[in-house]
Amino acid sequence: MSSAAAASNGPYEELCQQLREVAVLSSCNAVLSWDEQTGMPAEGSAFRAEQVGMIAGLVHEKATHLRVGELLQELSQATTDEDSVVAANIREARRNYERSKKLPRRLVEELSKTTSLAQQAWIKARKDQDFPAFLPWLEKMVLLKREEAQVVGYGNGHPYDALLDEYEPGATAASIQEVFGALRPRLVDLIGRIQGASTKPGKEIVERHFPKAAQKVFAEAAARCIGFSFERGRLDESAHPFCSGVGPGDVRLTTRYLDHHFNSAFFGVLHEAGHGIYEQGLPEDQFGLGCGTACSLGVHESQSRLWENFVGRSMSFWNYFYPGAVQAFPNVLKEVSQDEFYQAINVVEPSFIRVEADEATYNLHIMLRFEIELKLISGELKPADLPSAWNSAFQRDFSIVPPNDAVGCMQDIHWSAGLFGYFPTYALGNLYAGMLFEAASRDLGELQAQFSRGEFLPLKEWLKEKVHQWGRRYTAPALIEKATGQKLTHEPLLRHLEAKYAAIYSL
Secondary structure (H helix, E strand, O other): OOHHHHHOOHHHHHHHHHHHHHHHHHHHHHHHHHHHHHOOOHHHHHHHHHHHHHHHHHHHHHHOOHHHHHHHHHHOOOOOOOOOHHHHHHHHHHHHHHHHHHOOHHHHHHHHHHHHHHHHHHHHHHHHOOHHHHHHHHHHHHHHHHHHHHHHOOOOOOHHHHHHHHHOOOOOHHHHHHHHHHHHHHHHHHHHHHHOOOOOOOOHHHHOOOOHHHHHHHHHHHHHHHOOOOOOEEEEEOOOOOEEEEEOOEEEEEEOOOOOOHHHHHHHHHHHHHHHHHHHHOOHHHOOOHHHOOOOHHHHHHHHHHHHHHHOOOHHHHHHHHHHHHHHOHHHHOOOOHHHHHHHHOOOOOOOOHHHOOOOOHHHHHHHHHHHHHHHHHOOOOHHHHHHHHHHHHHHHHOOOOOOHHHOOOOOOOOOOOOOOOOHHHHHHHHHHHHHHHHHHHHHOOHHHHHHOOOOHHHHHHHHHHOHHHOOOOOHHHHHHHHHOOOOOOHHHHHHHHHHHHHHHOO
C-alpha cells in the first residue's frame, strides 16, 4: 500500500487522533510545569504535585489504551515507504507504546509527583547550600529511576541504557563511552595548551555590573534577531534556564539574570532560543506525532549550542551586536573595545558552573555527570556520597574544588527532575552542532559576513530545511548524516575550537 493510501486509511487516521489527544493532555502538564518554575506560590507545591501526577496518570492510561495497541497491530500489516511520514509516525507510535506499556501507572504517577516536589525541594536546598535537605528526594528519585530501568529493560547492557534511550533513541552507555573516550584527550590537550599560553585575556569586563532590566531587553532583542518568534513564544525567569514547547504557537523560554555576570543570562537566552526556534520549526500539522516531535535530545541540543556558541560567541555576531551592547550598557562598555569584549566572553578557564562554562571545558562537565549518573543508577554510588564523589572528580578534571554543594553537585535541576540520561545529549549536541555549522558554511557561503550584517535568516532557514521540518522522520544519526554528509565525528567541533582559540590565545 502506498503512503498516500495509508494516510487515508481508517486505522491510521484513528491512531493519529488518539496520539494528538495524548499530546494535548501532556501539554497541560507542560503548562503546569512551566508555571511551577516561573510563578507558582511556594505553598502550592503539594497541590501542584497532585495535579501533575493525576494528569501524568491520565496521559499514561490514554497512551497505553488497548485501542492504540489494536490500531498498531492493524497497521503492522501495511506496507509503506519506510522513509515516508506515515511509516515514521507508525514507527514512533509503536516505539512509544511499547515503552509506555512496560511502565505501571503507579510508577508513572509516583515519578511525576516526586519530580514536582523534588524540584521545589532542590530550589530551596540549593539556595540554602543544604545538601542533606535535598538528599531524601535524591534517594527517592534514584530508586524510582532504577525501577524504571528495570521494567523498561536493557538487554545485556547497562541499566542506564533504558534511561538514555528515552532522550537519545538507540544510544547506549557503551556508545557514549566510546564517543567520550575519543573526545576527552583532544580536549584535555587543547585546554592544556591554552593554560600554558602567554596570552591571558581576562573576563573582568563581563563581571561588571550589568543592570538586569537592560540585560532583559538586550537578550530579547538578540533572540528575536536570530529568529525566535515572540508572537509564538515568550521569555520568563526561573532558577534554571529551560525551553518548553507547550504546543503549536506556544513555546516558552526562561533564563536567570545575574547582575555581575553578563554571560549567564545572555548566552542562556541564545541557548534556549535555539531550542525554541527548533520547536517553532516543527511541522504543526504533525503535532503529537513522530514527525512533529524533535528528533532526539542530542539534535535538540545541537540547535541550542549552535546558536549560543557557533553564532553567539563569534566575532562576526558582535560586529553586528556590539554597538547595541555599548548603548545598552554604556557605564560598563563605553571604554571597552569590541576585541576586548570578544576575548572576555570567550575566556577558557576551569569553572564550577556547567551552564556558564566556556566551549573548551564544557564537555568535561558533561563527562563528569555521565560518569556519576552511571554509578548512581548501577548502585555503585550511594546518593549520600554524591558530594564527595563530585568534589573528587571535579578536582581530578578541573584542579579546583567547589566551595559548596550549590555550585557543586546541586547546581543542575536535572536530577531533581528525574532526567537521568539527559546529560550526554549536551555533548552529542556539541558534536552535531559542529557538523551542522560546517555543512551550513559550505552550503551558504560566507556565514560570518552574513552575521556581521545581522543576517541570520539564511542559517535559520537552512536548519529548518535540514533538521527542523523532519521531526522524527529519520533517526538522529541518519538525520545528521543526511544534513552533513558525514557520520558522527568530533573533528568539526575540534576544528572550530582549535581555530577560535589559536586566534584568541596566540597558540
